[in-house]
Amino acid sequence: NAGVTQTPKFQVLKTGQSMTLQCAQDMNHEYMSWYRQDPGMGLRLIHYSVGAGITDQGEVPNGYNVSRSTTEDFPLRLLSAAPSQTSVYFCASSPDPSGTEAFFGQGTRLTVV
Amino acid sequence: QQPVQSPQAVILREGEDAVINCSSSKALYSVHWYRQKHGEAPVFLMILLKGGEQKGHEKISASFNEKKQQSSLYLTASQLSYSGTYFCGTGASGNTPLVFGKGTRLSVIA
Numbered sequence: 155n156a157g158v159t160q161t162p163k164f165q166v167l168k169t170g171q172s173m174t175l176q177c178a179q180d181m182n183h184e185y186m187s188w189y190r191q192d193p194g195m196g197l198r199l200i201h202y203s204v205g206a207g208i209t210d211q212g213e214v215p216n217g218y219n220v221s222r223s224t225t226e227d228f229p230l231r232l233l234s235a236a237p238s239q240t241s242v243y244f245c246a247s248s249p250d251p252s253g254t255e256a257f258f259g260q261g262t263r264l265t266v267v
Numbered sequence: 268q269q270p271v272q273s274p275q276a277v278i279l280r281e282g283e284d285a286v287i288n289c290s291s292s293k294a295l296y297s298v299h300w301y302r303q304k305h306g307e308a309p310v311f312l313m314i315l316l317k318g319g320e321q322k323g324h325e326k327i328s329a330s331f332n333e334k335k336q337q338s339s340l341y342l343t344a345s346q347l348s349y350s351g352t353y354f355c356g357t358g359a360s361g362n363t364p365l366v367f368g369k370g371t372r373l374s375v376i377a
Contacts, residue, residue, distance in 0.1 A: 187364060187365075189367070194369060195369060196269065196354060196367045196368055196369035196370050197309070197354060197356075197367040198269075198367075199364055199365075199366065202364050204362075212364060213366070244308060244309070250361060250362075251358060251361065251362055251363055251364050251365065252296065252297045252299070252356075252357075252358025252359075252360070252361060252362075252363060252364065252365050253296070253297055253314075253316065253358070253361045254314070255299075255311045255314060256299065256301075256311065256356070256365065257311075258308040258309050258310075259308060260307070260308050261307075261308055
């Protein structure tokens with residue numbers, strides 16, 4: 155099993171550009187989430203989804219959009235990239251929000267210049 | 268609100284023991300523990316649920332004090348492979364997302 159697959163692994167954007175970080179899982183998990191990781195800040199929740207067609211905001215949602223049209227995919231969109239969005243982004247999936255093990259993708263390292 | 272982890276960093280010699288603490292201001296349903304190596308994704312260690320028992324995984328175990336809203340991760344007879352950053356994640360209920368602490372950096376030296 156591939157588990158959780160994120161693409162791309164690395165990306166450099168110019169300020170104001172838009173892009174989509176892809177996340178796909180093959181474990182048929184209902185719950186998926188996006189976190190960003192910055193030095194000394196731990197993992198902070200951006201958006202999450204409890205199933206296809208249902209999304210909600212986490213702690214730091216500003217500047218990001220998500221949608222969940224299928225169980226497998228949960229893309230994260232940056233509408234107009236800013237240097238403050240330079241970070242490592244992790245996608246995770248699990249059968250439910252917090253009662254079971256979360257499986258993380260390998261991360262996307264994004265730099266906005 | 269992020270749970271608070273302590274200590275922020277710790278250096279051990281091989282064979283020494285360590286305890287990492289995780290404290291929340293909210294009532295908890297679950298506590299997760301993950302380890303992350305540099306440049307890699309977090310990897311699941313264990314989960315403790317409200318009303319559950321203390322968990323163990325080889326020489327790594329954890330406890331969950333529901334009344335105090337605290338969890339502790341115990342690493343005994345540490346090995347070089349234990350080095351990394353340890354995160355606790357807390358869930359207020361089965362339907363709420365995990366919120367992670369800022370992490371504890373553990374370095375094991377020979």
